Amino acid sequence: MKKFLTIVMTVIILVAAITSSTVTFAASMPTTTITSIKAQNKAFTVKWKKKSGITGYQIQYSTNSKFKKNNKKIKIKNAKTVSKKITKLKASKKYYVRIRTYQGKKYSKWSKVKSIKIPKELKCNKDNIQKETHCTNNNNHSIKCGNMGRWFNSRSELVAYYNSEVSKWNKKIDNEEITYDEYYKNVPSGYECWSCSYCGKWTGNLKHY
Structure with a gap:
């Protein structure tokens, strides 16, 4: 009987140790x-703070504020x-x-809960078709286009454009085509x-001296 109790207590201690380690x-x-x-x-777009030392993130969303269903x-x-x-959400729903982050x-x-209400579904007609189709021109993105005057498919593409502009003016001054003031x-x-x-494309402003 004592041997049996010893085995049971050992198992309980091991389980408790494993649980404690996991929680920690x-x-x-x-x-x-x-x-x-x-x-x-x-649809909605959610943004969060980047963290290091993790595998990734898990997003949870629900129409129930307590996440019970x-x-x-x-x-x-x-x-x-x-x-x-x-995407594929219901219109007029909150x-x-x-x-939260995860590793393995x-x-x-979980983070603090945020709420968002999806607007009523718009029907396409000549008055609101522009609202239905985002990012078809510079006036229909979620933000304004920068003084670069264009949208780029990626940030690296934007940086390449910036470098080409610098190179262009460096070449002009090297060839004595312009003055230093210019x-x-x-x-x-x-x-x-x-x-x-909306679409993830990039734009920006060029800064000058």
């Missing part, structure tokens, strides 16, 4: 926070990703959203850039 590891996982949610037609989860497998567009099979605590007035000394939350 999960508690040490870096948590993230939602920075913004933007509603779109039957109608829950859906999406895994983001790249730790560098900081935004996600959630959604609750939260996010371990998860952090050079410093036109050659970019830097840039700032941003992306459209």
Whole structure:
């Protein structure tokens, strides 16, 4: 009987140790926070703070504020990703959203819950078709186009454009085609850039001396 009790106690101690270790590891996982949610037609785009030392993120959204029903989860497998567009949602519905980090099979605590209401579905006609089809021109992105005057498919493409502008004006001054006053007035000394939350394309401003 004593031997049996000893075995039972040993098992209980081992289980408790494993559970304690798991909780400690999960508690040490870096948590993230939602920075913004933007509603779109039957969709929303959620953005969050990037964290290091993790595998990725898990987003959970629901029409229930307590997440007791109608829950859906999406895994983001790249730790560098900081935004996600959630589609195929119901118009005029309010959604609750939260996010957490994960590493392997371990998860952090959930972030604070944010809510967003999806607008009513728009019917396409000559008056609102422009609202239905985003990003068809520079006036229909989620933000304004920069003084570069164009949208790029990626940030690296934008940087390549900036470098080409610098190279162009350097070549002009080297060939004595322009004066130094013209050079410093036109050659970019830097840039700032941003992306459209609808389509992910990039634009920006060239800075000058």
